[in-house]
Amino acid sequence: MxxxxxxxxxxxxxxxxxxxxxxxxxxxxxxxxxxxGATYAVNAHFDNIGGLKPRAPVKSAGVVVGRVGEILFDTKNYEAQVVLDIDGRYRFPADSSASIMTSGLLGEQYIALEAGGDPKMLQPGDSLKLTQGAVVLENLIGQFLYNKADEAAAGGTQE
Amino acid sequence: MLDGITRSLRAIGHRVIFSIWRMGVATRFFWLTLLQSGIVLRRPMLVIKEIFSAGVLSLIIILVSGLFVGMVLGLQGYDTLQTYGSEEALGILVALSLVRELGPVVAALLFASRAGSAITAEIGLMKATEQIAAMEMMAVDPVARVVAPRFWGAVISMPLLAALFSAMGIFGGYLVGVVLIGVDEGAFWSQMQAAVDFRDDILNGVIKSVVFGVAVTIIALFEGYDAPPTAEGVSRATTRTVVTSSLAILALDFILTAFMFHGV
Amino acid sequence: MSDNLVEIRDLYFAYSADRMVLQGINLTARRGQVVAIMGNSGCGKTTLFRLIGGALRPTRGILKVDGVSMGELDQAGLYRLRRRMGILFQFGALFTDMTVFDNVAFQLREHTDLPEEVIRDLVLMKLNAVGLRGAQDLLPSELSGGMARRVALARAIALDPALIMYDEPFAGLDPISLGVAGNLIRRLTDTLGLTSLVVTHDVQESLKIVDYVYFVSEGVIVAEGTPAEIKASELPYVHQFVHGEEDGPVPFHYPAADYSRDLELAHA
Structure with missing residues (x-):
């Protein structure tokens, strides 16, 4: 040609x-x-996920080690079930804990993995036992006001 | 008085019916083009020629515009981010605005006025000078021989042009932000990389540019093929191509963005 | 095989229901003949061509090309038949983005699987027949009007068709190109065994080369005959046409109200 x-x-x-x-x-x-790379899936249950979105990062010590896969609602316990796709290169102890954090005050939400001390490692399909849900700002403020009101009431009776 | 109102109402109705009618013809034309696309595989040379006239000839305007758009983003973005003390986020701002929106949209708008109008004018003139009729009389289907290669040439070119636009724009933002103003280079790239997702941002941007490419090209081809075979008809069709495809790009961009970035 | 390549019987055609363009045309072109169709502008000559080429379908009547009835063909059959026809458009309608060579080679490349060397030989032969072998690398924009029409002729005969239709082949040509074009039509018809249909209003040039003439006016054939018969004809329409008279059956004035009333002379 x-x-x-x-x-x-x-x-x-x-x-x-x-x-x-x-x-x-x-x-x-x-x-x-x-x-x-290949990933493996781990489940985590949270009482509240706040504004967590699929494909949000999963970080450990600040390093991105995976992504949020699916977010489901578990009708047995009425909890949120989150599937974490963790990079195959990283293994974590079976008693590691997951918590939902916010980057900065108003930033994106992500999952922080805290490694535990168990010699057994997490296997694909395992569930994380220790979880800490998202901190909901409204609840926090409500609690704060409630405490303040309590304090004021206690002070009032004393006088 | 009443007469005038009925008359203008009737005129509006006519226009609406006429537009819907034309839309139907355009859809059939699009379908016909897809049906006749076998020629693209049998004779790739025809498509390569059209990639040249749609893609390569639009290259300069795309590259230069991309560079300037990126440089402006760098300047404006720095100005705004600086007030919040987060200049390092400049990379994110430049990259996300280019990859998600400005790259596909501005490249498609430029493409519509550069390549789209050329396609309309060329096909309109081929019709006016009876070249299309001559082809039909030679038992060659003009939709297969003239329309389909132009369609695929332009549709292949569009995402490549959009990617070049975005890459050039990010380079422009880098030039202004890092080289000129002095934002930290490591922060610029690493923050960008952490925030730009391949599937959510880049792939969606590419999908957008493909959709825009299809829309612009089919509008340009149809306007040319449907143009009255006179000098005036062709020039009006060329104008209509640019106007219609620009509107189509912006409307489609809204729809696609709503689907891509707001769905969970 | 019938002796008549084109046969038209009682052909009616209308673009829309209220405007009949052709009203009962009878026309025959025998193999090897050059047949001219003449008439003033807007009489339906070009419509007739588009009917023969199958771009339009007859409203009523019989239209046979090479024994095949055009009204009943499907798209594939039509395309098969069109390969046996060449048409020369008024201004050539050359493909402006191809060279002269590629224009002539167009049909060979589209319709045959011939190797490039064979195509080259065929194209050069056709170009030589119209005297433009030396212009093979030029673009259509570099050709004069007469040359463009000769290239279009070479393109039309590329697949050795049985029928060639010429739409106004003499319009806008200088006297030399005119003679060249006329002789070329006659010579190609004779040497290649073609049949030619020529739509024209150049009476003097076409009477020199054609075998038979049809006069069309207002959608009907008003006169026919050999060139000698036409020249001798006493029919007022033919007489006006052949001698180019200003007024006659075809009036100089567009229908209008009474002249003196238009000028308001009646009030004076």
Whole structure:
């Protein structure tokens, strides 16, 4: 087949375009981080997940070690069931604990994994025993006001 | 008085019916184009030629615009973020706005005015000079020979152009933010990488650009194919291509964004 | 095989119900003939061509090309038949994004699996027949009007069709190109064994080369005959047409109200 300058230009264009896509995927996005590797699923139950979203990061000591997979509602205990997809490279003790945290005051919510001391490691499909749900700001404020009111009432009777 | 109202109401009704009618014809035209797309695989040279005229010839305007849009984002973003003391988030701001919105949308708008209008004008002129009729008389289906290769050439080019636009824009933001203003380079890239998700942001951006590409191209092809075969008809069709496809891009962008970033 | 390549009997055609364009046309073109269809502008000549080419369907009547009735063909059959027809559009309708060579090669590449060397030989032969072998690398925009029409002719005969239709082949040509085009039509018809249908209003040039002439006016055939018969004809319409008279059966004035009343002379 005859090769023309037109083919060359189209070739350059396609290569540059795919290059830009790769740049976006690897350098700008986080695909290079671990999306390619195998993950294993671990369950965690929370009484309240707050504003947690699927694909939110799972961090341990501040390092992203996985992502939130599915979020379900467990009708047996009326709790939230969260599936965590943990990077296959990282293993955690079976008694590790998970808590839902907020990055900054109003930032995104993520799950923090705290490693335990059990020599047995978490297996795929296991459930985390120790969990700490999201702190709901309204409840916190309500509690605070309630305590203040209590204090004031106690002070009032004393006088 | 009443007569005038009925007359204008009737005119509006006519316009509405006419537009819906045209929409139906355009849909049938789109379907016909897809049906005749086998030629694309049998004769790839035809598509390569159209990638050249749709993609390569739009390259300069896309690259230059991308660079400037990114540089403006860098300046404006820095100005705003600085008040909250979070300049390192500049990378996130530049990358997310480009990858999610500005890349696909602005690249598609530029593509509509550069390649879309060219497609309409070319096909309209081919019709006006009886080239389409001649092709039909030579027992060659013009939808297969003329329309389908242009469709696929443009649809393939569009996501590549959008990616180049975004990459160029991020480079522009980097130039202004890091090189010129002096935001920390490590923070710029690492924060960006932590915040930009491959599936949620980049892949959705690519999907957007493909959808826009299909919309712009089919509008451009249809306007050209449907244009009255006169100089005036072709020039009006070219204008209509740019206006209609720009509106379509923005409306589709709203719909797609609503689906992609607000669903759980 | 019938001797008549094109046979039209009582053909009626209307774009919309209230405007009959053709009203009972009878026309025959025998194999090997050059047949001219003449008439003033807007008489339905081009419509007739589009009917023969199958771009339009007859409202009523019989239209047979090569023994096949055009009204009953499906898309595939129509495309098969069209490969046996060539049409020369008024201004050539060359593909503006291809060279002269690629234009002529177009049908060979679309419809055959011939190797490129064979296509090259065929194209050069066709281009040589119209005297433009040397112009093979030019683009249509670099050609004069007469050359563009000759290239279009080479393109129309690329697949050796049985029938060629010429839509106004003489319009807008200088006297030299005119003679060249006329002779070319006659010579190609004779040497390639074609049948040619020529729509024209260039009476003098076409009477030199054609075998038979039909005069169309207002959707009906008003006169027919060999060139000699036409020249001798005493019919007022033919006389006006052949001699280019200003007023006659085809009036100079568009129908209008009484002249003196329009100028309001009646009040004076």
């Amino acid at each position: 005859k090769r023309t300058t037109l083919d060359l230009w189209v070739g350059i264009f396609v290569v540059a375009g795919i290059g830009a896509l790769l740049f976006l995927a690897l350098k700008v996005g986080n695909m290079g981080a671990f999306d390619s």
